[in-house]
Amino acid sequence: MQRALPWIALVLLLAAPAVLTPYTYDLLVKIMVLAIFALSLEMLVGMTGLVSLGHAAFFGLGAYTTVLLSPEYDPGHAALLLVAAVGAAALYALFVGALSLRTKGVYFIMVTLAFAQMAYFVFHDTKVGGGTDGIYLNVRPVAGAFDAGNKTHLYYGVTAALVFTYGLLALIRRSRFGHALAGIRVNEQRMRAAGFATYAYKLAAFVIAGALAGLAGFLLAVKDGFVNPELLSWHESGAVLLMIILGGIGHLRGAVIGAAAFVLLKEFYATPAFVGAFLAEHWQLTLGFTIIAFVALLPKGLIGLPDRLRKR
Amino acid sequence: MTALLRCEGLTRRFGGLTAVNDVTLDFRRGEVHAVIGTNGAGKSTLINMLSGELPASSGRVLLQGQDITAWTQPRRARAGLGRSYQRTTIFPEFSVFENCRLCAQAAHARPLALWQGASQCRASGDIARAALQAVGLADAADRPAGALSHGGKRQLEIAMCLATEPQVLLLDEPLAGMGAEETDRMLHVLQGLKAGHAILLVEHDMDAVFRIAERITVMVNGEVIASDGPEAVRANPQVQVAYLGGH
Amino acid sequence: MDFATFLVQCLNAVQYGLLLFLVASGLTLIFGIMGVINLAHGSFYMLGAYLAFSIAPLFGQQFLLMLLAGLLLSALFGYVLEWAFYSYLYERDHLQQVLMTYALILVFEEARSLLVGNDVHGVKPPDWLAGTIPLGELMTYPVYRLFASAACIVLAIGLYLVVNKTRLGMMIRAGASNRDMVRGLGVDITRLYRIVFAGGVALAALAGMIAAPMSSVYPGMGGHVLIISFVVVVIGGIGSITGALVASLLVGFVDTFGKVFFAELSGIGVYLLMAVILVWRPEGLMRRGY
Numbered sequence: 001m002q003r004a005l006p007w008i009a010l011v012l013l014l015a016a017p018a019v020l021t022p023y024t025y026d027l028l029v030k031i032m033v034l035a036i037f038a039l040s041l042e043m044l045v046g047m048t049g050l051v052s053l054g055h056a057a058f059f060g061l062g063a064y065t066t067v068l069l070s071p072e073y074d075p076g077h078a079a080l081l082l083v084a085a086v087g088a089a090a091l092y093a094l095f096v097g098a099l100s101l102r103t104k105g106v107y108f109i110m111v112t113l114a115f116a117q118m119a120y121f122v123f124h125d126t127k128v129g130g131g132t133d134g135i136y137l138n139v140r141p142v143a144g145a146f147d148a149g150n151k152t153h154l155y156y157g158v159t160a161a162l163v164f165t166y167g168l169l170a171l172i173r174r175s176r177f178g179h180a181l182a183g184i185r186v187n188e189q190r191m192r193a194a195g196f197a198t199y200a201y202k203l204a205a206f207v208i209a210g211a212l213a214g215l216a217g218f219l220l221a222v223k224d225g226f227v228n229p230e231l232l233s234w235h236e237s238g239a240v241l242l243m244i245i246l247g248g249i250g251h252l253r254g255a256v257i258g259a260a261a262f263v264l265l266k267e268f269y270a271t272p273a274f275v276g277a278f279l280a281e282h283w284q285l286t287l288g289f290t291i292i293a294f295v296a297l298l299p300k301g302l303i304g305l306p307d308r309l310r311k312r
Numbered sequence: 313m314t315a316l317l318r319c320e321g322l323t324r325r326f327g328g329l330t331a332v333n334d335v336t337l338d339f340r341r342g343e344v345h346a347v348i349g350t351n352g353a354g355k356s357t358l359i360n361m362l363s364g365e366l367p368a369s370s371g372r373v374l375l376q377g378q379d380i381t382a383w384t385q386p387r388r389a390r391a392g393l394g395r396s397y398q399r400t401t402i403f404p405e406f407s408v409f410e411n412c413r414l415c416a417q418a419a420h421a422r423p424l425a426l427w428q429g430a431s432q433c434r435a436s437g438d439i440a441r442a443a444l445q446a447v448g449l450a451d452a453a454d455r456p457a458g459a460l461s462h463g464g465k466r467q468l469e470i471a472m473c474l475a476t477e478p479q480v481l482l483l484d485e486p487l488a489g490m491g492a493e494e495t496d497r498m499l500h501v502l503q504g505l506k507a508g509h510a511i512l513l514v515e516h517d518m519d520a521v522f523r524i525a526e527r528i529t530v531m532v533n534g535e536v537i538a539s540d541g542p543e544a545v546r547a548n549p550q551v552q553v554a555y556l557g558g559h
Numbered sequence: 560m561d562f563a564t565f566l567v568q569c570l571n572a573v574q575y576g577l578l579l580f581l582v583a584s585g586l587t588l589i590f591g592i593m594g595v596i597n598l599a600h601g602s603f604y605m606l607g608a609y610l611a612f613s614i615a616p617l618f619g620q621q622f623l624l625m626l627l628a629g630l631l632l633s634a635l636f637g638y639v640l641e642w643a644f645y646s647y648l649y650e651r652d653h654l655q656q657v658l659m660t661y662a663l664i665l666v667f668e669e670a671r672s673l674l675v676g677n678d679v680h681g682v683k684p685p686d687w688l689a690g691t692i693p694l695g696e697l698m699t700y701p702v703y704r705l706f707a708s709a710a711c712i713v714l715a716i717g718l719y720l721v722v723n724k725t726r727l728g729m730m731i732r733a734g735a736s737n738r739d740m741v742r743g744l745g746v747d748i749t750r751l752y753r754i755v756f757a758g759g760v761a762l763a764a765l766a767g768m769i770a771a772p773m774s775s776v777y778p779g780m781g782g783h784v785l786i787i788s789f790v791v792v793v794i795g796g797i798g799s800i801t802g803a804l805v806a807s808l809l810v811g812f813v814d815t816f817g818k819v820f821f822a823e824l825s826g827i828g829v830y831l832l833m834a835v836i837l838v839w840r841p842e843g844l845m846r847r848g849y
Contacts, residue, residue, distance in 0.1 A: 045654065051653055051654050051657065053657060099834055099837045099838065100837075102837055102838075102841040103793070103837065103841050105653065106590060106596050106653060106797065107793055107797070107841075109596060109653060109657065110596075110789040110790075110792065110793050111793055111833070111837065113786060113789060114786060114789060114790050114793070114830050114833055115830060115834075117786045117830065118826075118827045118830035118831075121826035121827050121830075122824070122826075122827060124826075125823055125824070125826050126823045126824060127823075171426050171427065172426060174429040174430060174431075175425065175426045175427070175428060175429060175430060176417055176420075176421060176422055176423060176425065176428070176430045176433060177423040177424075177426060178430070179410075179414060179417065179430040180414070180417065180421065180423065182406075183403060183406075183414045186403045186404075186405065186406070187401055187402075187403055189365075189401060190397075190401045190402070190403070190415075190472070191414075191418075192365075192384075192385045192386050192389070193363065193385060193389055193394075193395050193397075193401075194386075194389055194414070194415040194417075194418040194472070194475070194476050195386050195387075195389035195390040195418035195419065195476055196386055196418050196421070197384075197386045197387075198386070201423070204423070234782065234786065235782075238598075238657075238658075238661045241654075241657065241658065241661075242658060242661070245654070245658055249654075282669045282672065282673065284665040284666075284668055284669045285665065285666060285669035285670075287662075287665055288662040288663065288664075288665030288666040288669070289662070289666065290662075291658055291659070291661070291662035291665070292659055292662045292663075295651075295655050295658050295659050295662075296647070296659075299655065
């Protein structure tokens with residue numbers, strides 16, 4: 001049953017547009033984009049054991065690249081923009097990774113945060129990205145018959161990207177490269193003693209994760225038609241980390257489930273109809289307590305829930 | 313016979329403290345060369361410098377005549393320098409087989425071959441099975457490594473070292489915490505490995521050392537005070553005073 | 560740049576660096592002794608600033624008294640917070656600590672929002688500190704900034720004395736280099752941790768109070784100082800107070816002079832500094848020790 005879940009989910013996703021309202025449709029696309037973002041971080045944290053607190057930098061960079069390279073009043077070329085966004089994110093990931101991976105543990109967490117903040121400042125303080133106001137993508141890109149401005153096209157495009165990302169990571173996981181990453185996560189010293197050049201492996205993982213985050217950024221920019229510096233903020237980095245914890249670290253499904261849970265939770269907590277006007281306005285409070293409760297009671301995330309319930 | 317592994321004038325200083333002072337030793341194929349000494353004698357520091365985990369303050373390390381002093385640990389491992397640890401460093405959540413297979417993979421890494429599952433890599437699988445067979449863990453291959461007994465884990469530690477197909481084995485207290493029967497089994501394994509490898513054995517178990525070693529080096533306060541065959545070492549008055557006397 | 564301007568910028572750099580030192584020393588102690596990475600540390604700074612804003616009217620001109628009151632209140636707050644929350648984080652892995660303390664930030668932000676609102680505020684320095692002194696012929700320098708630097712120096716000296724000359728300090732130094740050993744020696748670890756934590760919170764909050772009359776009191780101030788503090792700790796080395804001091808001053812100078820020479824892009828100067836240090840000395844400028 002567990003192994004069939006991703007396939008069932010896929011079938012549901014493909015069939016969904018037929019039955020959804022515009023609001024839920026939008027929500028679903030948002031969840032899928034964030035799921036790609038969360039999956040990219042899962043590769044770093046869950047597979048390789050590298051806790052990065054600056055992953056939003058690559059997400060935001062992908063988004064900004066997309067908008068900055070798009071013509072002002074004409075549709076850009078979707079494929080070229082995609083490559084540019086992923087490339088820019090990967091390049092920055094190479095720079096950040098090469099330096100950050102010289103450190104370990106808490107240092108690594110702090111350094112990745114700092115480098116993300118550096119990128120945040122570039123877009124926040126300079127005119128490069130329109131400053132705090134952000135910039136608009138006036139016309140969605142196209143590629144042949146594919147028009148990102150068409151909601152249905154976009155939906156299936158995003159679904160395809162999610163399937164690609166999930167599939168790629170699943171493939172990596174079972175490959176020699178993936179097994180080596182797992183070994184590095186559990187005991188890097190032993191891997192070095194066996195002859196693995198662990199720095200190179202970690203850097204490769206970091207760059208791939210950054211590139212995939214850039215892909216998510218591209219999709220977000222295309223979906224929303226708007227980017228602002230907050231996409232690179234540490235709150236965004238914290239949010240994506242939260243998503244994979246919510247879902248359950250160590251499982252690809254966890255990242256997807258976590259992204260969905262996070263988006264739905266935020267919607268829930270911010271809707272007065274569900275929680276009342278007071279709490280809705282102060283949703284950060286509820287979210288904060290939820291996180292604390294989660295980490296304390298369900299450290300394995302939602303994926304661990306069935307086991308937890310079974311033990312009772 | 314030339315040495316497979318050799319260190320010359322190897323020294324390591326930590327601020328004002330000299331942990332290892334001007335040590336020159338040879339390790340030859342077909343020999344178990346034991347290094348003994350009390351705690352703080354510098355044995356761990358020595359083995360860490362040989363494996364590449366700790367840079368030397370001065371001196372050289374030579375593998376088959378080649379100067380590897382500046383080489384990183386992974387590079388030395390790929391060149392044939394294997395190591396086991398005093399504190400068990402296995403992967404507890406993986407199976408016993410996967411523990412070995414992963415180590416064997418280092419020489420058959422092919423990281424770009426993403427389409428092939430790791431379990432389908434025949435080379436690393438075969439080497440892993442051979443290593444497990446050599447130490448006597450073949451039956452436990454599918455069990456999670458964390459579930460092994462202490463002795464089993466120490467055996468796995470050796471198997472993982474063997475899985476990298478090394479020429480030189482740096483073994484750091486492989487017998488630690490083992491009972492008599494397990495010690496016998498391990499010594500039997502080491503005896504079988506002698507022919508193909510040069511073995512450095514850091515150990516506290518004196519009986520085991522005298523049973524198996526061709527050569528014994530005694531270290532005190534970072535310096536070598538004797539390096540000879542077992543009988544000569546046993547008879548050496550300095551050694552008796554410094555180390556064996558109170559034993 | 561003429562000498563007077565240069566002097567002004569140097570004074571600014573030192574003042575900013577010293578303020579950073581107060582925040583960073585708390586952060587590095589908490590990590591060095593208790594092994595907890597505390598994202599909420601910036602919130603303590605923010606809370607201190609908002610506290611100053613809230614109680615300043617009560618104290619009028621008695622500025623020093625207000626600082627003392629703030630110090631005691633925040634130390635008490637820290638003591639209780641450690642007991643109620645942080646003590647549960649010690650045995651958890653870094654990821655869980657990151658998330659829990661991140662959640663705490665959200666809670667603090669909302670608490671502040673509920674108690675004092677989200678507006679940007681200013682705090683007036685007391686009259687006896689509000690003037691300026693002349694520097695050379697054309698420039699003047701605010702007295703309050705000199706006071707801020709002086710206050711930080713006094714606190715830094717106090718910290719040095721406590722850490723190096725008292726029994727408590729001895730336990731702190733031992734704990735920073737070997738946590739398990741200190742535990743094994745039978746020191747009352749629970750009390751030690753609680754005191755250290757309270758101290759760290761008090762330092763950060765006090766820094767916020769001192770900073771309030773100079774910069775505006777605004778909701779995001781915690782986040783910004785947190786990340787810069789992280790940079791300081793990375794550069795200076797975890798657990799090292801001396802390292803934190805050197806790194807803070809370095810960051811102070813890079814940031815201040817960066818603003819003068821590079822205006823827009825000055826914000827990234829500090830991170831570039833960190834990048835350079837990482838290439839050169841990945842473990843920080845001072846590895847361990849005071």
